[in-house]
Amino acid sequence: MEQDLTESPVPELEAPVEVLTPEEYVTTLVKRAKGAAGRLSSLPTAVKNQALEAMADGLEEHEAELLAENEKDLEQFEATPERKALGDRLRLTAERIQEMAAGIRDIARLPDPLGDTPKMWTRPNGMQVGRMRVPIGVIGIIYEARPNVTADSAALCLKSGNVCILRGGSEALHSNVAIARVLSESAEKAGVPAGAITFVDRAEREVVQLLLKQDRYIDLIIPRGGESLMKTIAEHATIPVLKHDKGVCHTYVDVDADPEVAERICLNAKVQRPSTCNAMETLLVHHSIARTWLPLLVEKLTAAKVDVRGCAKTCQLCPEVTPAADDDFGREFLDLVLAIKVVKNMDEALEHIATYGSQHTEAIVTKDYARAMRFLREVDAGAVLVNASTRLNDGYQFGLGAEIGISTSRLHARGPMGLEELTCSKFVVLGSGQIRE
């Protein structure tokens, strides 16, 4: 069976390998992936870059086929009103295929992180010691409906020398299988070992549960998705996990904020793309600035179709605002909804953030130096910003290049995860006969 799979890495959906039990299927998949890891880790950068270019070309060449497979997913998709956003994300277009290809070419142009040894130092006994970047190994990525994640993840893993095992949402199965097949076939023709881009083409829930227990073969799981996925992971994973979980992001507008800067930042943080994890969900405003500044902001938010929900004080200042329910604070709306709370001072703001925030992205707007520094120091989050929109917490915006997502874990990588965060390190020692005295 393994032999067969090697020759046809992503089996045709039309002829599924469902003769295998889920256990056999997962075992076959992960062994093949692990088998590719050694060779992939030492593949020259030039070969990897050629493979990435070939993958991008492949997507463009197979545009018609990809759109046809995507059409099958869209036909099966139940487009209820509350699933409209999901349906939008699921749809492929010629333009989106172009964007995927462009994204892969961007990754080809980024520096290869492997072998990077930022410094070596010499010990008193004369030996030189340093940390060298090496691949993590085999990374399982479990995600939901956006087919472009398939292309991004495969490209980032390949460039960083990691085998990927991709498991997308069942709604996008046809699209994902087609994308993954094009990518892995193109990569293999360019010299990448078979199995380096592995896609899980069976939709059973059991398959995910089995994958999460393959600690002998998979080194890291990156889940990207909602609460039910995170719950499955927490319950079943015996493999280290870097979560890409929810963002309940706050902006605190200090008494000393520049009113115009504060307005620009708050509107951007809420309105520019409300469905993302780094959009603002709650605005905290110092009471002294609230009186003059808040009514004007609420007016603009309302004009931008934002459903504003305020604390008692907010409602007093802006009578058109709906009173917030208790659970509106600490909630990830992912939509044009904003909770607003007027606070009596920065202590109250910090306490609110510590209590209700998800340690994802937190911002302050102020002209006061000491309070800016205090906020930076005391707020515990993946990214803490002074006088900037929470929407800027992003791999591209931070200059890391493409990212695989924004990690909400504390260990290994916190915040945007680029190529560097997809590596681990080994100590290397250049000696000349040193021993332990």
Place this chain on the structure above:
Amino acid sequence: MEQDLTESPVPELEAPVEVLTPEEYVTTLVKRAKGAAGRLSSLPTAVKNQALEAMADGLEEHEAELLAENEKDLEQFEATPERKALGDRLRLTAERIQEMAAGIRDIARLPDPLGDTPKMWTRPNGMQVGRMRVPIGVIGIIYEARPNVTADSAALCLKSGNVCILRGGSEALHSNVAIARVLSESAEKAGVPAGAITFVDRAEREVVQLLLKQDRYIDLIIPRGGESLMKTIAEHATIPVLKHDKGVCHTYVDVDADPEVAERICLNAKVQRPSTCNAMETLLVHHSIARTWLPLLVEKLTAAKVDVRGCAKTCQLCPEVTPAADDDFGREFLDLVLAIKVVKNMDEALEHIATYGSQHTEAIVTKDYARAMRFLREVDAGAVLVNASTRLNDGYQFGLGAEIGISTSRLHARGPMGLEELTCSKFVVLGSGQIRE
């Protein structure tokens, strides 16, 4: 109950809190620990250093009491012949107490890793971005019989701004409780929040299992111990784990090795302290050098009381050597025992290491530049050494300062874990009104 614990952080063994169920006990403990994390994270370096000095002084001042408590552990310890090494590790002496105190003072002198922001870079929109080191939060350390681990771990966690929850082996319970009480009382008097050094003074296995599930309160588990501990962790932990697992370390003596250097390194790697995880367990020798070099080495190993077990070829060259059993390769002897295998070339050595090694510490001895570089590149381990003893894979030897152990995990920290590895990072952004376009 929480009030009581705050005032008397480590309850007296004589008056145990066993009125609490294990669940209640663990909940009380972890809530108090979590409560201390915020204040500890922002404690000034000077206060932390004063606390560390006070902790060192405290151990010295309570020497008689610590020795008396240790005596209780030693009396209860069943000193069977195979547990001799364990008994040795369990014993406290005035000298060992001095060493613990000196270790803590060394940690006081190391630079504080917190707030460290190695670089900030400016983005095209003018905002400055960097990564700042912050504490991980609450770290659970689960270890076996050596009481000095209690002092080392408490000091390293305090310096790096982390709350520690320490759970030592039941054999050392009296000693550990006494040490932890002295440390936490001394630290509190110097301004460290109560709960920052928390010790688990109940020996039930169930308590460990409950601890491993406190993912709301504990951010990281560091286990240091044998296979049964690792199994418990794998089964129960819902918290990220950095393992300090076994070391099956190899030295490959290449055809182009300097015979004297090779002999010195191999003897040191096996004999200097065989009970450690970075001692050599298997020697791989190129067949061309084996003929002349191996018999002399075996003679010296035998003189050093090493039980040498060889492959067929080794036994042919050195008739006094015992034939190795199949499972002698890949085994962690932790003792004066060495497996030797003659290989036909470097490929075979690399393959043997990939198959039998535990990715802990691997070394090559060679004068050949290309093979040295290939070994460095291709071997997958926490530390890869050229012409140096495996015993040098150590925080002090590498210049990291004190270490909490040698991580065998791939993520976050691999190899010796010093203060820096006990931190995570947050992105900090200094903006001037930037928004996402």
